[in-house]
Amino acid sequence: MLEETNKTKYNDTELKEFSELIKGKISIAREELYELAGSLSSANTNGDEAAIADKTLEDGSATFEKEQTNQLAARQKKFIEQLEAALLRIQNKTYGICRSTGKLIPKERLLAVPHTTQSMEAKLKQA
Numbered sequence: 001m002l003e004e005t006n007k008t009k010y011n012d013t014e015l016k017e018f019s020e021l022i023k024g025k026i027s028i029a030r031e032e033l034y035e036l037a038g039s040l041s042s043a044n045t046n047g048d049e050a051a052i053a054d055k056t057l058e059d060g061s062a063t064f065e066k067e068q069t070n071q072l073a074a075r076q077k078k079f080i081e082q083l084e085a086a087l088l089r090i091q092n093k094t095y096g097i098c099r100s101t102g103k104l105i106p107k108e109r110l111l112a113v114p115h116t117t118q119s120m121e122a123k124l125k126q127a
Contacts, residue, residue, distance in 0.1 A: 007104050010096045014107070019090050022114050026083045029076055036073040040066065082115040089117075098122050 010018070089095040096105050100122035109120060118126070 008097075009093060009104065010107075015090050015093065015095060018095060018110060018114060019087060021111065022083050022086050022090070025114060026080055026087075029080045029083065033073060033076040033080065036069055036076060040069055040073065079115070086115045100125075 086095060096107075096110055097103070098105050098119040098121075099117045101119055103119060103121075105116060105119045109116060116123075
């Protein structure tokens with residue numbers, strides 16, 4: 001552990017490990033985004049307009065559900081963008097360095113939140 005506190009950046013082997021983790025998370029997130037997009041497009045093609053017009057309560061519920069799904073899709077898209085930015089930091093060998101303190105972010109934090117750009121120390125000061 002003492003060695004890690006003196007390190008200024010992660011080595012290529014560690015970066016490759018993070019890269020594999022992030023690529024797996026991107027793959028899963030894209031699948032989920034695809035499913036959300038599919039449920040949005042199927043919600044748009046409900047069919048018989050007359051039958052829908054008779055169900056105004058259901059319309060409100062469907063609209064709310066559609067908004068929720070849109071928000072989830074937007075969040076998922078942002079998550080994917082953050083993961084892709086993390087991959088760029090890996091390529092640039094700047095991954096794992098806190099943008100606030102300049103210190104190395106602990107490996108445990110990066111394994112839990114691989115797209116983070118801040119250590120817990122910096123994150124807590126922000127709040």
